[in-house]
Amino acid sequence: MRVVRYVFEWFDKRYDLQPLIEKNVTKKQVPRTLSWAACFGGLSLLMFVVQVFTGILLLMYYKPHPASAWDSVTFIKSNVPMGWLVQRIHSVGANLMVVLVFMHMARVAYFKIYRSPRELHWISGVFLAVLTTTMAFTGYLLPWTQLSYWGAKVGTEIPGAMPVIGNQIVKWVRRGDSITGETLGFFFALHIWVVPAIVVGLMLTHFAMIRRTGISRPL
Amino acid sequence: MEEQQPHDSGLSPAEYSRRRMCQVFIGGMAGLSAGMVGFPLVSFMARPESLDLNKPLEISLDQLSPGQALYAEYRGQQLILLTGQAGTLVFNASCPHLGCNVAWDSANAVFHCPCHGAMFAADGQVIRGPVSSPLRKVPCEIKDGKVIISAEV
Secondary structure, three states: OHHHHHHHHHHHHHHOOHHHHHHHHHOOOOOOOOOHHHHHHHHHHHHHHHHHHHHHHHHOOOOOOOOOHHHHHHHHHHOOOOHHHHHHHHHHHHHHHHHHHHHHHHHHHHOOOOOOOOHHHHHHHHHHHHHHHHHHHHHHHOOOOHHHHHHHHHHHHHHHHOOOOHHHHHHHHHOOOOOOHHHHHHHHHHHHHHHHHHHHHHHHHHHHHHHHHOOOOOO | OOOOOHHHHOOOHHHHHHHHHHHHHHHHHHHHHHHHHHHHHHHHHOOOOOOOOOOOEEEEHHHOOOOOEEEEEEOOEEEEEEEEOOEEEEEEOEOOOOOOEOEEEOOOOEEEOOOOOOEEOOOOOEEEOOOOOOOOEOOOEEEOOEEEEOOOO
């Protein structure tokens, strides 16, 4: 503890951190009547961070190819030390994140927190919810099981119901007429980089806006 | 934990011990959490033991054709499997001179060392070069249509 204090004081002397910490952490003011329901947003963020870390670990063994995807996931689950745990946290965590995001949205909708001046918080949040489900959907294909395959097949068929452009969208999403190795590669790229990068950018905007307007006071 | 005397902090003994207890509990919870995250993380980074480095190398005979060499890696060593009239021979590709990996020249049926021009016949004997000992042979057995290498190299 003495070492921690010493290191902290070294930085504090140079960068004057104490007031920053007091303002944002130790003496941060929140409305007294705030309930635990206000935590769902922060918990969604926590789940995202968990997903990023477990996802990086899974990437060390996962092979995005139709011939080896299933084998590599099986290898992670049965041979890599603690691989079963990391894989399970990633898959259960994905479901949990979707649930938490929707609980967060439900609370914001129910208490009408989306009203002025917080309209853009809600709009950016809706985009984040769509991107969260996109991450969940693209990740579901990656283990390349029967469930993944048919899940992706049914899911990518949905835009086909749209008139005129529907079938083109289906072909674009599948990278062809059916779910193949091309689809796997495309979903892999979306899942590990494209969507999470957009999510990080949008989240930072979301948080900056919340800091600016302050958290909504319960009615 | 920082040693704080009650009279230093201006707290009464009861408050002091309560604060101390909170510090210990919060510190303990933080340590426990760090362990719960750290242990699986460190374990995951370890090399999986099922990736057995000592398991025999098995190569199907279908992959071999007469007069052609097949390169393989076994326990960190580069091997050359050469199929000729005498059957399949396995050589350690490392040149006995200074350890460069030799290559099979199928047109002239010789091994060439790229570093100092050593040349070896198909049976590993020296033809030319700054080296006097032949290429090292690696014992192998042929079973069920497979070449199996299990020797130390």
